[in-house]
Amino acid sequence: MNGEMEQDWLDKKLQEAVPYIEDDGFTARVLQQLPASEVRFQFLRPFILVAASAFASALTYVLSDGGRFIIVEMFKVTTIPTVWVVAFALASGMVVMAGGILAAMSKTTNQIQS
Amino acid sequence: MELTDAGLVARVLIDDDQHAYGELVRRHQSSVRGLLRQLTRGDVALADDLAQDAFIRAYKNIRSFRGEAKFSTWLYRITYNCFREDARKRKELVGINEEQWQAEQDPQTVDPGLRHDLMHALSLLPLHERSAVLLCCQQGLSHDEAARVLEIPLGTVKTNVLRGREKLKKTLAAWGS
Numbered sequence: 487m488n489g490e491m492e493q494d495w496l497d498k499k500l501q502e503a504v505p506y507i508e509d510d511g512f513t514a515r516v517l518q519q520l521p522a523s524e525v526r527f528q529f530l531r532p533f534i535l536v537a538a539s540a541f542a543s544a545l546t547y548v549l550s551d552g553g554r555f556i557i558v559e560m561f562k563v564t565t566i567p568t569v570w571v572v573a574f575a576l577a578s579g580m581v582v583m584a585g586g587i588l589a590a591m592s593k594t595t596n597q598i599q600s
Numbered sequence: 601m602e603l604t605d606a607g608l609v610a611r612v613l614i615d616d617d618q619h620a621y622g623e624l625v626r627r628h629q630s631s632v633r634g635l636l637r638q639l640t641r642g643d644v645a646l647a648d649d650l651a652q653d654a655f656i657r658a659y660k661n662i663r664s665f666r667g668e669a670k671f672s673t674w675l676y677r678i679t680y681n682c683f684r685e686d687a688r689k690r691k692e693l694v695g696i697n698e699e700q701w702q703a704e705q706d707p708q709t710v711d712p713g714l715r716h717d718l719m720h721a722l723s724l725l726p727l728h729e730r731s732a733v734l735l736c737c738q739q740g741l742s743h744d745e746a747a748r749v750l751e752i753p754l755g756t757v758k759t760n761v762l763r764g765r766e767k768l769k770k771t772l773a774a775w776g777s
Contacts, residue, residue: 496765500738503718504638507630512648516625516655520618
């Protein structure tokens, strides 16, 4: 017991012997020396995404004869029996829900491990 | 709400967010610089240079951090490697040998002003014992975490901590008498 108390005393003294070291510009010096990041180009990301989406949409519109296939497919959808539409909606909902549960479980496991 | 270390690391990984990394540096700079000051026996300039190297190296290799251990443990490992590489270059890795240690702990040879200075007693320990004592007793790492940082077997860490503690106690007792 005495030995344990001595150990605790020694550990406590060792911890007390190292005061908090003020930053005094240390972090700034480290950040200055970091390799150039891609952060400066990150503002371009949304513009690139929007431009790519617009280009893909325009291409699809042209190649599909003015989007005529959409009208055709919409017409087909209206002819599907109501029971099938309800069943499809239900199945889609269950798939999305299962995906959400799996993602939540995976995130919880990662948090516990880290 | 303040982000955890893991959250900040995620930001660095996903967005290459250097501000997030800056926050990690701010959080850990004191302990890393403190550890290096002890390892370098109080050489503040060298310790700070090594600390900078360690943080830059950690940033460059952050993708190898898999979150299996705490960020601080992973950072200490890089820090210790930086110190070890530098010590190898300076041929100081072997530390003080046993005879030198015995001579230095002689109360007659020690500056009276330092008699009760625990840090001085610590600096007299050989490097392998000093590192183990610093990590386990001062920085609060478990033996297992210290073994990962020092890349030595768990049993060796326990032995080094035990021996280091004993020597510290002996030195302090000798100075106290």
